[in-house]
Amino acid sequence: MKKLVVHELLRHTLLSRPESEIVSGDVRLPYAQMYDRVVRLADRLGRMGVGQGTVVGVLDVNSHRYLELHYALSMLGAVIHTLNFRLAAEDLAYTIRHAKDEWIFAWEGFAEAVRPLRSTVSRWVWMGDGADPEDGALTYEALVAEGRLVEPDGADRIDEADPYSIFYTTGTTGRPKGLMYRHRDVILASLQIAHHLALYRTGASVGTGDVFMPLIPFFHIHGWGSAIFVPYLGAKLVLPGRAGPAEQLALIRREGVTWSNMVPTQMQMLLDAAGDEPLGLKVLTGGSPLSSGLAQAARDRGVTYSLIYGGSDQLGASISVVPEHVDPTSAEAGRILATRTRPLPMVEIEVRDREGLAVPRDGKTIGEVWVRSPWLPQGYYNDPERTRESYVDGWFRSGDLAVLEDDGTLYVVDREKDAVKSGGEWIPCGVLESLLSEHPKVIEAVVVAKPDERWGERPLAVIRPRTPISPEELRAYLGGLVDAGKLTKFWVPDDFVFLDNLPVTSAGKVHKVSLRKMLGLA
Amino acid sequence: MKKLVVHELLRHTLLSRPESEIVSGDVRLPYAQMYDRVVRLADRLGRMGVGQGTVVGVLDVNSHRYLELHYALSMLGAVIHTLNFRLAAEDLAYTIRHAKDEWIFAWEGFAEAVRPLRSTVSRWVWMGDGADPEDGALTYEALVAEGRLVEPDGADRIDEADPYSIFYTTGTTGRPKGLMYRHRDVILASLQIAHHLALYRTGASVGTGDVFMPLIPFFHIHGWGSAIFVPYLGAKLVLPGRAGPAEQLALIRREGVTWSNMVPTQMQMLLDAAGDEPLGLKVLTGGSPLSSGLAQAARDRGVTYSLIYGGSDQLGASISVVPEHVDPTSAEAGRILATRTRPLPMVEIEVRDREGLAVPRDGKTIGEVWVRSPWLPQGYYNDPERTRESYVDGWFRSGDLAVLEDDGTLYVVDREKDAVKSGGEWIPCGVLESLLSEHPKVIEAVVVAKPDERWGERPLAVIRPRTPISPEELRAYLGGLVDAGKLTKFWVPDDFVFLDNLPVTSAGKVHKVSLRKMLGLA
Incomplete structure (x- = not known):
């Protein structure tokens, strides 16, 4: 060629x-x-x-x-x-x-x-x-x-x-x-x-x-x-x-x-x-x-x-x-x-705060993923407004939340619009979902935001059970993870809902908007 | 980037x-x-x-x-x-x-x-x-x-x-x-x-x-x-x-x-x-x-x-x-x-005859290596004449002689200007040099063209010996390879010269032009 x-x-x-x-x-x-x-x-x-x-x-x-x-x-x-x-x-x-x-x-x-x-x-x-x-x-x-x-x-x-x-x-x-x-x-x-x-x-x-x-x-x-x-x-x-x-x-x-x-x-x-x-x-x-x-x-x-x-x-x-x-x-x-992922060769990935400044590469500070590469698209087709929001100074603002480790390893914790903003802090639903799905009685877990007067939002866990399981069992399980230092106490959901079927998008992912509608949260 | x-x-x-x-x-x-x-x-x-x-x-x-x-x-x-x-x-x-x-x-x-x-x-x-x-x-x-x-x-x-x-x-x-x-x-x-x-x-x-x-x-x-x-x-x-x-x-x-x-x-x-x-x-x-x-x-x-x-x-x-x-x-x-080599991904390699047509991919027909790739230089710097000779229609004419196998494997046998043209056929010196250097008494072998009235050119082998060796021993060795079907009889050099030091170029390769001059061939 x-x-x-x-x-x-x-x-x-x-x-x-x-x-x-x-x-x-x-x-x-x-x-x-x-x-x-x-x-x-x-x-x-x-x-x-x-x-x-x-x-x-x-x-x-x-x-x-x-x-x-x-x-x-x-x-x-x-x-x-x-x-x-x-x-x-x-x-x-x-x-x-x-x-x-x-x-x-x-x-x-x-x-x-x-x-x-x-x-x-x-x-x-x-x-x-x-x-x-x-x-x-x-x-x-x-x-x-x-x-x-x-x-x-x-x-x-x-x-x-x-x-x-x-x-x-x-x-x-x-x-x-x-x-x-x-x-x-x-x-x-x-x-x-x-x-x-x-x-x-x-x-x-x-x-x-x-x-x-x-x-x-x-x-x-x-x-x-x-x-x-x-x-x-x-x-x-x-x-x-x-x-x-x-x-x-x-x-x-x-x-x-x-x-x-x-x-x-x-x-x-x-x-x-x-x-x-x-x-x-x-x-x-x-x-x-x-x-x-x-x-x-x-x-x-x-x-x-x-x-x-x-x-x-x-x-x-x-x-x-x-x-x-x-x-x-x-x-x-x-x-x-x-x-955890690492950038493809040629790709630059930064995790930035709301002011656009790189967050510390400490494995815990959550920010938004910004990406730059030689193959970044020029923008959304015939859509200058949404292009301006997402393509900034040669970078793509992904809207994804992540932490960076000191060696540049990326851990994407959530979509920004899927995360729960509670008391001014992000609670990454992905982390909770992953931990909950490790429970042997759980097939799948989805965490969504529930409006809360005091905190703005609080996490609500929707569980697709393998065998019957109670909220108490799940609370005890997450409590153990908190004690082991694997989970922030503040992230533990207040409520659990059990469903045998979850609504999915055309790409086969759980459709959180529909789910929140089903639950009367939106 | x-x-x-x-x-x-x-x-x-x-x-x-x-x-x-x-x-x-x-x-x-x-x-x-x-x-x-x-x-x-x-x-x-x-x-x-x-x-x-x-x-x-x-x-x-x-x-x-x-x-x-x-x-x-x-x-x-x-x-x-x-x-x-x-x-x-x-x-x-x-x-x-x-x-x-x-x-x-x-x-x-x-x-x-x-x-x-x-x-x-x-x-x-x-x-x-x-x-x-x-x-x-x-x-x-x-x-x-x-x-x-x-x-x-x-x-x-x-x-x-x-x-x-x-x-x-x-x-x-x-x-x-x-x-x-x-x-x-x-x-x-x-x-x-x-x-x-x-x-x-x-x-x-x-x-x-x-x-x-x-x-x-x-x-x-x-x-x-x-x-x-x-x-x-x-x-x-x-x-x-x-x-x-x-x-x-x-x-x-x-x-x-x-x-x-x-x-x-x-x-x-x-x-x-x-x-x-x-x-x-x-x-x-x-x-x-x-x-x-x-x-x-x-x-x-x-x-x-x-x-x-x-x-x-x-x-x-x-x-x-x-x-x-x-x-x-x-x-x-x-x-x-x-x-044997295979093209880098993205590279096209063809072996062509003098008319510029691809030779059969039969592992034996010798032709010139032509190369096309996305990184081919634009030509020789400020040298349009030599550029025209070597860069043709987006391809680079390498001046190297090679055969192609049916799976696209390339075997470069010689530089065109180093090969011997004998009776209208190419004799690739590289093949002879490689076979001769396998003899236990030989450190290095170089084959150059010697003018010949009947054939135009004939190969002459210059041998850097490890221990003394006679032309008869080398002829017998090559004859065995001919019998084994590993060498064309016509390629066997008529003459052998023994030298303890060979002239080299700045890149450490044998300088064949100097060698031919030393031997009174050019």
Whole structure:
């Protein structure tokens, strides 16, 4: 490759690992053959008018076609809009309108769900192995078949700073916010994840000999960069489509998968599917805290892990590592890997107070996480107001609360808007949730703010029990942790609520706003 | 860091590994303290007129001051000219004039040798721990002491595409050629060496826990990138100054060095110094072929190695790796690591015939190595003619002869101008030299072209014997290799010459032009 432009990454792979395979459903596609399909698709689309700046929505599970679109649209200078299939149709339509999508590529498995969206764009392409659709839409395989094996004219003129992709992040409040990523942002952010995992001692180490199966959907920052860094490594890539936990497990065993990424909920489901059988796998996880119970269950099954901290508005920022003085097989290493992260190489992370001054690196002073990196997005798409709030002097204000240790280790304790402000002090719900979830009778614990006349707010713990448990038992348990110096007494919740089901967001995280509504707190 | 600008690399290190040390002579400098010295030096130099585009020559062995200059000059937008202290004074003076150096920083240990150069520039700074020089020149430590702890105003405005450094490559013919590297070239090329070593199975793997001691002088592409990638890793860095092999060995043991880089000659000297004692060390080597005898001696002493292929006019291109199906501890792995390389991630390597067409990837068809990468220099400095010859359509024509295997593995057999053209076919001297040097009675073998009426050229072997050996013995030895299918019969030299000393270049390689002159062949 000559420039940091996405499709150019494939040039190295084509020469150095042409036979390495992509496995997707029944398809086994060496990179050399994938490259041919990418070129044919790009040629066909180019002749149909897709070009520099055309926004193309893609709605698919992780498949070889979705991967190919990552590179074919790059060759045309088009912008890939990775659509979040977990969004409600109405929100999805909003993001399509806001990004001005002209085309949509949709997996036929979503046909029923997305039919209302058909009219939102002028060109609709079905992806799948099915027969030609009755509705007269185009099919992906026909486009590939009609394409010539000639790279589009402009492919070499795409610039590093040209827009490559757009994604909408859904907070718990307000409309989705768009993030436009440049080619170089996506390349640098993705590759630095792989480089960090290779350079540091992590629980999700990567090398060119690994077999990768990303469970993080490509819509979410290109599967946390895996749609970019796996082809860069020329490594074997297994794409799970809509496989459920049991099928994922079968794929892992059949294809010799050694590495995956997933949120903790997916990890829990995969471990449940595996039962007592060992599962040797390296996992990059994140998105929500990894409870110590789940972490222990993973270690028991031979699953090693690292935690990634970041998000679509800052991209990858930090990943957990085993410090040099700690035995990587020890329980301490397991605890650190599940909770503490260190900046990716090239990234600067500061924890600042309300005045914007760095807090002491003492492992206890809580402040807000500020991040600077070469791949920081330029701001929210067409949203100058929210951009000004979050992107300040070249830094991104994350809105996350954390402490820094003296060696630069970051411990994110909570989202600022999720934390409880009590008597002028932050009470990080994440810490409480993690400790509560370690209780053997607890599956999951969520702590939310409850209005309080005296303190402003006080923490309320919502418990999803494994077996019946009383508030007294939990109070006694937390009291023990206070006595052991592991918990601040003032943080112990006054109230406990027990629920068997918790409301979740489209990303599978507990939806605290809904939860507080359910409890009559908001 | 926000951009791919050299001094910005330190920002990450400053936050994430501030206590990690640089060891240089009696000095132990944590990165945080080095950063302070860098800022003070930059401040002082800035106020003395060093600024955007000022060319500053540096003549030093690998020291902490040389390392600091890499970052301080970056902050000012100045261009660091890494002077080759092995050049004759006349050639050195030529490069200083051609690059238009305005300042020179010289190590006081070179005082005698470089006195004639004093008048070539307006500002001269001595580096060392000695007393103030009598000649009224400035001293490095005084400049640091006089500087304020304030980053220069323009430090944040340096651009990735601004020139960062200049170096002159000395061929065996013609005047030295200048290469101007941009910030991003130096960063990407350096880091990709580290990333390759971390991602592939190599004999010189790197991680943040390694302790590095580069023996490749910083003048040579910044110590093969180590002046850049070691601070990037925040790893402990041991700078050997002018330590000889015995002192290098003592440093390795005292400081716990795990990784080094060196040419094969340096490796031989280090192994000689170690005697029979094991030396556990990971070594990146290159610059000239690694003979199988030396490779075996290294393995016997617990030294693992990888070979790097590249040069100052293309920067790093490829490094040897152990293929996935080969046991890394096997003799086969040792042989592959000593001879075959694979492209660095992002690099494209093609082997082309005279018409510029790719030769078959069959492991035997010889062609010229063409390289493309994001860090390819823009051409030779102020030398459009030689630039046009070597930089073609975004590719660099290396002038090296090689074969490609079907999996993209590269085996460089010779420099084109060193190879023998016999009966219209290339005879790669490197292959012959490697086989001859495996004979127990041979220390070193060099093959050069001898004019021949019938064939145009025929190979002549120059042998540096360990114990007396006859041409008949060598012919019989090579004949056995022909019979075993390891050597083409036509390649066997007609003549053998025995010499106890061979002429070498400033880089420690055999100077074939001089050798041919000595032998009356040119």
